[in-house]
Amino acid sequence: MGPQEHDHDHDHPDDEIAQAGRPGYYEVMETAVRELLIEKRLIEAEEIRRQVEVLDSRTPALGATVVARAWVDPAFKSRLLANGRAACEELGISFYDDTGLIVLENTGQVHNLIVCTLCSCYPRAVLGLPPDWYKLKPYRARAVIEPRAVLAEFGTVVPDDVEVRVSDSTAMVRYLVLPQRPAGTDDYTEEQLAALVTRDTMIGVAPATIRTGSTVR
Amino acid sequence: MPLYLRGKAGTVEAVIEPPGIDNEEEAYGRNAGMKRHYYRVALPMTEIWPDYVGSPRDGLRIEVFETWLERI
Numbered sequence: 001m002g003p004q005e006h007d008h009d010h011d012h013p014d015d016e017i018a019q020a021g022r023p024g025y026y027e028v029m030e031t032a033v034r035e036l037l038i039e040k041r042l043i044e045a046e047e048i049r050r051q052v053e054v055l056d057s058r059t060p061a062l063g064a065t066v067v068a069r070a071w072v073d074p075a076f077k078s079r080l081l082a083n084g085r086a087a088c089e090e091l092g093i094s095f096y097d098d099t100g101l102i103v104l105e106n107t108g109q110v111h112n113l114i115v116c117t118l119c120s121c122y123p124r125a126v127l128g129l130p131p132d133w134y135k136l137k138p139y140r141a142r143a144v145i146e147p148r149a150v151l152a153e154f155g156t157v158v159p160d161d162v163e164v165r166v167s168d169s170t171a172m173v174r175y176l177v178l179p180q181r182p183a184g185t186d187d188y189t190e191e192q193l194a195a196l197v198t199r200d201t202m203i204g205v206a207p208a209t210i211r212t213g214s215t216v217r
Numbered sequence: 218m219p220l221y222l223r224g225k226a227g228t229v230e231a232v233i234e235p236p237g238i239d240n241e242e243e244a245y246g247r248n249a250g251m252k253r254h255y256y257r258v259a260l261p262m263t264e265i266w267p268d269y270v271g272s273p274r275d276g277l278r279i280e281v282f283e284t285w286l287e288r289i
Contacts, residue, residue, distance in 0.1 A: 100233065100234075102257075117219050117221070118219060144221065144265075144277060145266060146270060146271075147262075147271070147275070148270070148271045148275075149270070160271075160272050161272070162272075163272060163274040163275055163276065164262075164271060164272065164275040164276075165275070165276050165277070165278060166262075166275075166276070166277050166278070167277075167278045167279070168219065168277060168278070168279040169280075170218075170219060170279060170280065171237070171255055171280045171281075171282065172233060172237050172255055172280065173233060173255070173257075173280050
């Protein structure tokens, strides 16, 4: 081991938070394009800042409110399945781009899973930024080749008599999975239901259960 | 259009509204603004992967731009 290498089983609380190394190719290109757009007055720095702020403000809690509402309100659920974007907008969730939203309902017969094989298309307006594994090649390739094996690795074993339906999001449409409402939640409030709906249940890698919202001890 | 689906047979389930611009032509400055539809296409996994492991009912859904579809 050289002086720069050692086992990282401890923190370095005093390390300076600084950019390591030179910026990469795409980082340089992004900076160049951004500066050009601003210089040519096609877009303002404030607009970019505002958009980053909007993107960062989105979290899976938004999607959870949508799912919980669909569980308690059948009329809302049918509007959600007919036009996902319009139904989310009803709840005050704005979409800042031209993407549509198709909501995929999990049932006793069908288990939906979402992936973007080309890049990282994701329902960011309702879930925020995707998890790292969603953007990495192993998930993107294997989700469409062997979805049942991938689901099993997430702890989700789908019975053979249930159809696994993978939606590959590559163009104008984003997907959100509407998980099945867990058994034993008849007396839950909408807010309590929303706490059971996590990011992974809306990607389709896990079912919502009465334990999904709790922390592992 | 992802490579793994080229040449595969599927069924159109729905037309996606509104129409979208043809990104591939647009990138070269041709047919600027021309719009066509995306279609939601259903394919059985066994059509895509002959040795697919899972239920024969398992399937894939994807939106495909009109220029990549051929009626069969």
